[in-house]
Structures are given as C-alpha cells and as structure tokens.
Amino acid sequence: MPSFSDFLSDAGIAARNLIDLFSGRTLRLGVTGLAGAGKTIFVIALVQHLTLAARLAALGEKNSLPVFRVHAEGRLTGGRLEPQPDDAVPRFAYERHLDALTGPQGRGEDRAWPPSTKRISELRLALEFERTASLGRNGAALSIDIVDYPGEWLLDLTLLDKSYRRWSEESLAAAEARAPLGGEWRDYVQSLDANAPADEDAAQRAAALFKSYLQACRAVPLAASALPPGRFLTPGDLEGSPLLTFSPLKLEADARPNSLAAAMERRYEAYRAHVVRPFFRDHFARLDRQIVLVDVLAALNAGPLALRDLERTLGDVLDAFRTGKNSILSSLLRPRIDKILFAATKADHLNHVSHDRLEAILRRLTARAIARAENLGASIDVVALAAVRATREANVGRGGALLPAVIGMPIQGERIGDETFDGETEVAIFPGQLPDDPDAVFTGDWTADPREAEYRFVRFRPPIAARDAAGTPLPLPHIRLDRALQFLLGDRLR
Amino acid sequence: MPSKPKLKPQVFHLERSEGAPRRAAFTIESVADFVEMEAASVATVDPTERAVEAAQRRGIVKNALVSWGGLFFSAAGGFILVVVGNWLAGLIGGLFARSPVLGLAALVLGGLAIFALVVLAAREIFGILRQSKIARLHMDFATARAADDRDAARRLVAELAALQQKRGKSARVLELTREIIDGRDLIDIAERELILPLDREVRREIAGAAKRVSMVTAISPRALIDVAFVAAQALLLIRRIAEIYGGRPGFFGFLKLMRSVGAHLAVTGGVAVGDSLLQQVLGHGIAAKISARLGEGVLNGLLTARVGLSAMAVCRPMPFVVGPPPAIGDVAPFLFRSEKKT
Numbered sequence: 001m002p003s004f005s006d007f008l009s010d011a012g013i014a015a016r017n018l019i020d021l022f023s024g025r026t027l028r029l030g031v032t033g034l035a036g037a038g039k040t041i042f043v044i045a046l047v048q049h050l051t052l053a054a055r056l057a058a059l060g061e062k063n064s065l066p067v068f069r070v071h072a073e074g075r076l077t078g079g080r081l082e083p084q085p086d087d088a089v090p091r092f093a094y095e096r097h098l099d100a101l102t103g104p105q106g107r108g109e110d111r112a113w114p115p116s117t118k119r120i121s122e123l124r125l126a127l128e129f130e131r132t133a134s135l136g137r138n139g140a141a142l143s144i145d146i147v148d149y150p151g152e153w154l155l156d157l158t159l160l161d162k163s164y165r166r167w168s169e170e171s172l173a174a175a176e177a178r179a180p181l182g183g184e185w186r187d188y189v190q191s192l193d194a195n196a197p198a199d200e201d202a203a204q205r206a207a208a209l210f211k212s213y214l215q216a217c218r219a220v221p222l223a224a225s226a227l228p229p230g231r232f233l234t235p236g237d238l239e240g241s242p243l244l245t246f247s248p249l250k251l252e253a254d255a256r257p258n259s260l261a262a263a264m265e266r267r268y269e270a271y272r273a274h275v276v277r278p279f280f281r282d283h284f285a286r287l288d289r290q291i292v293l294v295d296v297l298a299a300l301n302a303g304p305l306a307l308r309d310l311e312r313t314l315g316d317v318l319d320a321f322r323t324g325k326n327s328i329l330s331s332l333l334r335p336r337i338d339k340i341l342f343a344a345t346k347a348d349h350l351n352h353v354s355h356d357r358l359e360a361i362l363r364r365l366t367a368r369a370i371a372r373a374e375n376l377g378a379s380i381d382v383v384a385l386a387a388v389r390a391t392r393e394a395n396v397g398r399g400g401a402l403l404p405a406v407i408g409m410p411i412q413g414e415r416i417g418d419e420t421f422d423g424e425t426e427v428a429i430f431p432g433q434l435p436d437d438p439d440a441v442f443t444g445d446w447t448a449d450p451r452e453a454e455y456r457f458v459r460f461r462p463p464i465a466a467r468d469a470a471g472t473p474l475p476l477p478h479i480r481l482d483r484a485l486q487f488l489l490g491d492r493l494r
Numbered sequence: 495m496p497s498k499p500k501l502k503p504q505v506f507h508l509e510r511s512e513g514a515p516r517r518a519a520f521t522i523e524s525v526a527d528f529v530e531m532e533a534a535s536v537a538t539v540d541p542t543e544r545a546v547e548a549a550q551r552r553g554i555v556k557n558a559l560v561s562w563g564g565l566f567f568s569a570a571g572g573f574i575l576v577v578v579g580n581w582l583a584g585l586i587g588g589l590f591a592r593s594p595v596l597g598l599a600a601l602v603l604g605g606l607a608i609f610a611l612v613v614l615a616a617r618e619i620f621g622i623l624r625q626s627k628i629a630r631l632h633m634d635f636a637t638a639r640a641a642d643d644r645d646a647a648r649r650l651v652a653e654l655a656a657l658q659q660k661r662g663k664s665a666r667v668l669e670l671t672r673e674i675i676d677g678r679d680l681i682d683i684a685e686r687e688l689i690l691p692l693d694r695e696v697r698r699e700i701a702g703a704a705k706r707v708s709m710v711t712a713i714s715p716r717a718l719i720d721v722a723f724v725a726a727q728a729l730l731l732i733r734r735i736a737e738i739y740g741g742r743p744g745f746f747g748f749l750k751l752m753r754s755v756g757a758h759l760a761v762t763g764g765v766a767v768g769d770s771l772l773q774q775v776l777g778h779g780i781a782a783k784i785s786a787r788l789g790e791g792v793l794n795g796l797l798t799a800r801v802g803l804s805a806m807a808v809c810r811p812m813p814f815v816v817g818p819p820p821a822i823g824d825v826a827p828f829l830f831r832s833e834k835k836t
Contacts, residue, residue: 066533069640073544352528393527396506398520403501407508407522416503428506428522456503479529486641 005273009281026085026143027492028286030337033293034151034313035218038345038387040114042293043148044097045387046485047125049475050079054128056474064475065482070129070493077139078128084145085124086282092123092148101388102465102473111462118234120149120283129493142492147283151292152230155313156276157284157320159228164265168248174227175213182213185247194249195256198263206247231275243271284320289339289488292317296344296362297457300434300441307442311365314342318369321378340380341487342366347479348386349457350431351393351404355384355479357434364438381487386479390460396428403430408460416456423461431457543636543814545761546807550629553754554808618744625741625751628657631811639681639815647677651684654811657740658688685816693806695738697825700802703731704826708795712787724794731798732805739809751808758804799826 033039049065054076057063065071084091096114103111125144159167172189175182188209192202211232218233231238238244246267249260256262292314299310321337344362347355363370363382370380391408405428412423421427432455435441465473506520582604590597631654638646655668707720707727714720732755736743743751799822807819 063533067640389529393525395523395525396504396520397523398504398506401501402523403504405506416505419505426508428508430501430504430506432503433501454502477529483641 009277012281025141025492026145027489028145028147028288029488030284030287030290031146031148031293032151032154032290033345034295035116035118036298037151037293037295039148039293040097040117041101042291042343042345042387043092043123043146044094044101044114045476045478045481046146047081047094047123048098048473049478049481050076050125050127050485051081052079052475054078064478065485067480067482068485069490071482075130075493076127077130080126082124082126082143084122086122089120089122089147089283092121092146094123098473101462101476106467106471108464111464113462117148118150119236120147120153120279122147127493131494142489144489147287149279149283150230150234151317152228152233153279154230154284154317154320155228156230157280158316159272159276160280164268165251167268168251171227171248172250178217181216182209185209185213189247189249192249192260194251194261195259198258198260202260203245203247203263203267206249207245210247211244229271229275231271238275242267243274246271287337289341290321290337291341291343291484291488293343293345294362294365295346296358296365297346297349300361300455301453301457303453304442307365311368311442314366315368318366318372321372338378339488340378341484342369342380342382343484344382344384346386346457346459347384348389348391348408349406349460350434350455351406352479353404354434357436357438358384360438361434361441364442383480383484383487385481385484387481388462389477389479390463394428396430405430410458410460414458416458421458429458431455545758546813547633547636549754549758549761549804549808550632552757553750553752554626554629614744617742618746621742621744621747622750625736625743625747625809627653628739628741628809628811629754631657632813635681635812639678639813642676642678644677644680647680651680654684654688657811681812682816685812689810689812690816692738693810693820696735696802696806697820699731699734699738700799700806700825701828703727703802704795704799705828707798708791710791711794712791720790720794724798728798728801731802735802735805736809739811741809751805754808755801755804758808759800762804762807795826796822 031039031043053065053071057071057074057076063072070076081094099105100112100114103109123146125146127142127144129140129142131140162170172186175186185206189206192206196202214227214232217227229244232244235244246264249264251261294310294314296310299306321340342362344358347358350358359382362384366380366382370382391406394405394407396403396405407426407428409426410421410423410429412421414421416429432453434455463476465476467473506522508522586597586600586604589600631650634646634650637643638650652668707724710723711720714723732751733743733748736748736751741747741751803820803822803825807814
C-alpha cells in the first residue's frame with residue numbers, strides 16, 4: 001500500500017535523477033555480486049586499465065583493450081580519479097587494494113588477492129575522449145561513478161514490496177524446503193506464541209537462531225545461496241541494534257498491540273525504513289548500468305545443489321531490478337538501468353576452449369532473469385571474463401590424448417584429488433571438461449564425494465605485475481574485460 | 495554415439511621435485527595465446543571506416559524532416575497543395591458547368607495524374623528507406639564484426655542476401671549462415687561472395703566514367719560543354735553505383751546520397767593528400783606540358799574517379815574488410831599510365 005512517505009521518497013529519487021541528468025555527463029555503474037565473486041578485483045582492473053590506457057598508448061605499448069572501441073580507435077585521451085560526488089559513502093580503497101594485489105611496497109612475492117569487502121563503496125573515474133559523430137575533433141568527458149556493493153543487499157530490495165506477514169510466511173516455507181538446515185530455529189519459532197506480550201529475551205533468541213540459520217545457508221556446500229535480510233550476515237555497525245533483532249514468526253490472524261508479533265513487525269518495518277529504503281533511494285535507484293559478477297566455478301565445484309541454489313538466488317536478485325516499477329511517479333521519471341551484464345568471473349581457471357560452455361551455463365542460470373529483463377526494457381548480456389588473468393594456457397600431451405590445460409600457481413591449501421598445493425610451485429592443471437549441455441551440470445547429486453567430480457577448479461595466486469621505470473604497476477592481463485567495458489560503457493563514449 | 499571415457503581433473507608438475515611421486519610421462523605443448531589471437535583479429539577501426547560512417551550519418555541516414563528547413567518545405571508544400579487543390583476544384587466545377595463530358599474527362603485525367611503522383615511518391619519513399627537501410631547495414635556489419643557477434647551476423651547476412659535477391663548466389667550464402675558458427679568468418683564470407691563481384695562492376699563503371707570524362711574534356715571545343723558533361727557523368731555514376739549495390743534512389747533519395755558523397759569527399763580529401771594529390775599535381779603538370787587540354791582531361795578524369803570512389807564507400811552495404819578499399823590508381827590506372835607513355 002503506497003503511503004505518503006513512499007510517495008515522498010519516490011519524489012526524492014525523481015528529483016535526484018533530474019539533477020543527475022542535467023548536471024553534466026555522468027554515468028553510474030553498479031558493480032555487484034555475492035561475496036567472493038570478484039567485485040574488488042573487477043573494479044581495480046577497470047580503474048587501472050582506464051586510467052593508464054591513454055598514457056600507455058602514447059608510449060606505444062600494445063593495446064590491451066582491443067574490443068573497447070573508444071580506445072581501439074585512439075579516441076581515449078585521458079582518465080583519472082576524481083573526488084566522488086557522494087560524501088557520505090566510503091571511497092573505494094583503490095590504492096590500498098592495488099597495493100595488496102601487486103605486493104605491498106613493491107614486494108611482488110607478497111602479492112595476494114585483496115580481502116573481500118562487506119560494504120558499499122564508490123569511486124569516480126573521469127574519462128576524456130573524442131567524439132566520432134562530428135567531423136572535426138572535439139573533446140568530451142564522461143564521469144563514471146563506480147558503485148561497488150554486496151549482492152546480498154539486492155535481495156533486501158525484494159522486502160520493499162512485502163509486508164511482515166507475507167515475508168514471515170515465505171521465509172518459513174523456504175526454510176521448510178531447506179531442512180535439515182535451521183531446524184533448531186524453526187522449532188523455537190513454532191514454540192513461540194506470537195500474541196504473547198513482547199519479550200526481549202525471546203526476540204533476541206529467535207533473531208540469533210535465525211541468523212545462524214542464514215549463516216548455515218551460506219556455508220559449504222551450499223555456498224551460493226543467500227537469503228534476505230542481507231544485513232544479518234554483514235551487520236557492520238548495526239550489530240546488536242533492534243533493527244537486526246527480529247525473525248519471522250508463525251502469525252495468528254491479527255496481531256494484538258504490544259504483542260511479540262507487533263514488536264517484531266515494528267522492527268521489520270524499521271529495517272525496511274532505515275536500511276533497505278535508503279540503499280534503494282541513494283544508490284540502487286540511481287544506477288545506469290549494472291554488472292553482476294557470478295562465481296559460477298565455485299558453484300560448479302560445490303555441485304548441482306549449489307548451482308540450483310545459485311539459480312534461485314540470481315532470480316531473486318533480478319526481482320530486485322523490478323522494485324518500484326509499479327509506482328506511476330517513479331516509472332515516469334526514472335531513466336533507469338538500461339544495460340545489465342552477467343559475468344562469470346575467474347574464466348582464467350579453465351582453458352578458453354571451455355569458455356563457451358561456461359557462458360552457456362551462466363546463460364542457463366540467468367535464463368529466468370533474462371526473460372524478465374525484456375519487459376524492463378534493459379538489454380542483458382552474458383560473458384565469461386577474468387578481470388585479472390592469473391594463468392596461461394598450454395596443451396598437455398599424455399598417452400596420445402591432448403588435454404587443454406592452464407598453467408599457474410595455485411593458492412596454498414587448494415587441492416585436486418589427493419594432491420594439496422603449497423602455493424609456491426607452478427603447475428599445469430587440466431580442470432576437467434564442462435559438459436556440452438548446460439542442463440547436465442544441474443542434474444545429479446554428487447555433493448557427497450567431491451573427488452568423483454568431473455571437474456575441479458582451483459584458485460591461483462595473482463600474476464606478478466610488470467612495473468614501469470617509476471615503479472608504478474602496469475595493468476595486469478585480463479580476459480574479455482574489454483568486451484565487458486564495451487557493452488557497459490561503449491555507447492556513451494561515441 | 496559411444497560414450498567417451500570421462501577425463502578426470504589432473505595435475506602436471508612442471509618441475510620435478512624430489513618428494514613428488516613419479517608419474518607417467520607427459521609433454522607440455524605451448525599454444526598461441528587466445529587473448530592475443532583475438533586481439534590481432536580485431537583490426538583497429540581505421541579512419542577510412544569512420545569517415546564513411548560519418549558521411550552516411552550526414553546524408554543518407556539523416557532525418558531531414560526534423561529541421562527548420564524541413565519544416566519550411568513541408569509547410570510551404572502543404573500550402574501550395576491547398577492552393578492548387580482549390581484551383582483544381584474550381585476548374586473542374588467550371589468544366590462541368592460548360593459540359594458534363596468535358597468535366598468527366600478532366601476528372602479522369604486529374605485522377606490518373608494524382609494516382610501516378612502517389613505511386614511516384616511511394617517509390618521515392620521506398621527508395622530513401624532502402625538506401626538508409628543499406629547504410630544501416632554497413633554500420634551494423636562494422637559493429638557485428640568488431641564484436642564477433644554470431645546472432646547479429648546471421649541476421650545481417652540474411653538481410654543482405656534479401657537485398658541482393660534477384661542476383662542469385664545469395665541462396666548459397668544463406669545456407670552457410672546455418673553452418674558457419676563464427677560471426678566474423680560469416681561476415682567475411684558474405685563479403686567475398688556477395689559484395690566483391692559488385693565491387694568489380696563498380697570499378698568498371700568508375701573506370702569507364704573517368705575515361706569518358708577525360709576523353710571528352712580533351713577534345714571538346716567549348717569549356718561549357720565539358721563542365722556539363724563532367725557534372726552529368728558524375729551524377730550518372732553515383733546513381734549507377736547506388737543501383738549496383740542494391741539501392742534505388744529516387745529524386746530526394748539521390749539528394750541525400752549526394753550530401754553523403756560530398757561529406758565523404760570533404761573528409762577524405764584531406765586524408766588522401768599523401769595518396770594521390772601529389773600524383774594529381776604531378777600528372778597534371780606533365781600532361782599539361784604536353785597539352786593544356788590533355789592536362790585538363792586528366793584532372794577531370796581524376797575528379798570523376800574520386801567522386802566514384804566516395805560514392806562506392808558510402809553506398810557499399812559493408813565496410814571494406816576482405817581487401818583494402820580501392821585507391822584512385824586502382825580504378826583509373828590509365829590516367830597515370832598515359833603520362834608515362836606520352
């Protein structure tokens with residue numbers, strides 16, 4: 001039921017969008033993905049390539065982004081970081097992350113993947129380029145605001161259209177399907193009387209059990225499934241506040257005032273008002289382009305159950321893109337996300353002969369989402385990419401067969417079969433073959449014994465970055481980052 | 495199909511360490527890096543292609559109605575139509591008053607004239623749409639080729655084949671769209687099969703026109719005659735080239751086409767300095783020493799050939815990829831050869 005405050009917040013969004021529209025050429029690029037999908041690496045690689053591309057081209061280096069047209073045509077004349085427009089949002093710690101990736105203080109042997117971030121961050125990148133349309137050469141500029149936020153938050157957006165009652169029912173039904181996970185929580189919730197007077201102890205306990213159930217859903221082997229509310233898993237500074245102390249309940253017909261159900265409902269509403277809606281209004285509703293990074297390989301490692309869970313989660317994520325569609329004001333004044341790219345990250349973990357199959361699997365995973373996006377008027381594409389490429393390729397001949405393999409240095413503790421890697425030696429790995437038919441990976445159930453798997457993808461250490469004379473690390477190799485950039489930004493750089 | 499034995503994930507140690515268990519022998523065979531191969535196959539979009547697209551946007555694809563000039567002509571045309579209609583109604587009314595037979599005859603004739611006018615206008619619009627479709631095809635082919643987009647390539651090649659339907663051969667290419675899976679290869683094959691024969695025809699036309707122009711200029715008694723002849727030849731040539739590539743420009747479509755050719759000439763005029771301006775000056779100089787008329791003939795021939803090349807670039811439904819775009823020496827070698835012979 002749209003209330004007056006909903007209307008006000010929609011009006012606020014519309015006003016901000018108008019300001020964005022008239023205040024110059026800007027583009028907001030959302031980068032998201034579930035934890036561990038490679039958001040940080042993607043942003044680092046994007047910023048590093050675009051800030052250094054023009055300078056490297058002037059020095060006569062080989063073009064590392066051949067498909068990115070504005071650069072391939074030699075029209076990209078400069079790129080630099082600028083102060084971001086939103087002062088209340090943390091800045092993406094580009095320098096620190098880049099330092100970690102290339103080795104702190106120039107020590108290449110200490111290089112490591114940066115730790116995953118659990119909050120929203122923003123970075124403004126200003127590109128200078130020349131237009132194609134006019135015959136004379138004239139300069140133009142585009143400011144790209146890169147907004148990096150956890151994919152779990154997207155799931156929260158589906159709460160905006162749900163009442164507490166409906167959410168409770170749906171969550172309990174979903175938990176039913178996931179048994180035996182969260183059995184303790186369900187038992188406890190069933191034992192509570194929703195109409196009893198509010199009791200803080202009961203609320204605390206229900207919330208704690210609910211939270212551990214959500215965490216269990218994130219744990220192996222179902223690493224891919226995520227359920228709202230996202231802030232239960234990454235509370236940040238909201239830890240312990242009443243906002244995060246609620247749980248679905250088994251509700252009676254109508255809640256009595258001052259009952260446990262009423263208290264829970266108030267907290268749920270507060271969570272929506274103080275966590276979800278600000279995120280929607282200040283960040284999500286203002287995005288122009290979105291890239292959703294998906295770690296398909298991790299889900300493949302975990303087995304068909306995890307893949308099916310990932311599919312469901314991605315479907316829910318796409319539901320978020322429909323949020324607010326039904327309000328007249330917002331649909332009138334919102335020039336919203338018009339391009340969504342789904343990227344299967346870490347494509348360097350397998351030989352390129354399998355990339356098409358990886359893309360087919362991702363396409364299958366997002367099929368539901370793509371069908372919906374057609375109604376939204378957004379164009380959607382799917383790509384297998386590696387923002388930083390940590391391996392090279394070779395064919396391994398053995399016993400008359402030629403195996404397409406990758407060569408790299410696996411991270412310490414990764415294992416294939418009976419073998420554990422020490423993180424110091426370079427090996428050639430044949431990760432197995434993905435099936436021709438993408439449906440095949442969704443069927444079957446071999447989570448019981450991962451050693452029987454037909455494929456196993458290990459993570460590799462980052463490559464050593466080349467440095468120029470001044471010691472600045474040069475952009476690392478990548479796979480199809482340029483194609484992703486062309487899809488996301490190309491049409492605004494003509 | 496016999497089921498192949500499933501290959502398990504395997505590890506191959508590159509360095510033989512002491513502790514590692516001994517394994518079956520294997521060989522490592524290095525392969526060309528696919529990222530670099532992809533990068534090499536994406537030819538950088540060259541300035542010639544950009545010039546063509548810019549020229550197409552200026553003329554053929556431009557929507558002329560959305561401008562003050564367009565508004566003026568639409569409004570003025572509408573006004574004149576009302577005036578003429580009013581006058582015609584009065585005229586026919588007057589004729590009916592004098593004699594019904596006379597009035598009926600006028601009515602029938604007028605109706606026929608209007609019908610023919612409608613058909614002409616429809617053809618005109620059809621011609622413009624067709625020409626702009628060809629220009630769009632050109633741009634789409636360029637982007638589809640750069641992105642190696644298989645689906646787009648299939649669709650575009652089918653459109654191209656439909657455009658050339660009466661010329662045969664397209665059936666074979668259409669069959670290939672089902673077999674070849676790489677978008678870029680498909681586009682290249684379509685260019686080779688469907689467009690290169692047309693290119694040869696266009697080159698012959700340009701050469702013929704250039705030859706005629708230089709000949710007539712050299713022997714014509716009056717300057718006015720050869721100016722008129724050069725202009726007429728250039729216009730005919732542009733029209734002929736558009737037709738060869740599948741367009742059917744009517745009057746207004748032809749005006750748009752001219753604008754594109756002009757824009758392309760303006761852009762490439764600067765680019766071509768290194769290529770042929772020098773030759774032009776040289777050729778003109780030597781030929782002019784022998785005979786002033788001959789020198790003018792060579793110059794006019796070069797001009798016509800240049801117009802022809804611009805028209806070729808703008809009308810072609812695909813960018814030049816398989817081979818380089820023809821230079822002026824390719825289509826009119828006799829203009830350069832003549833100076834050596836004489």
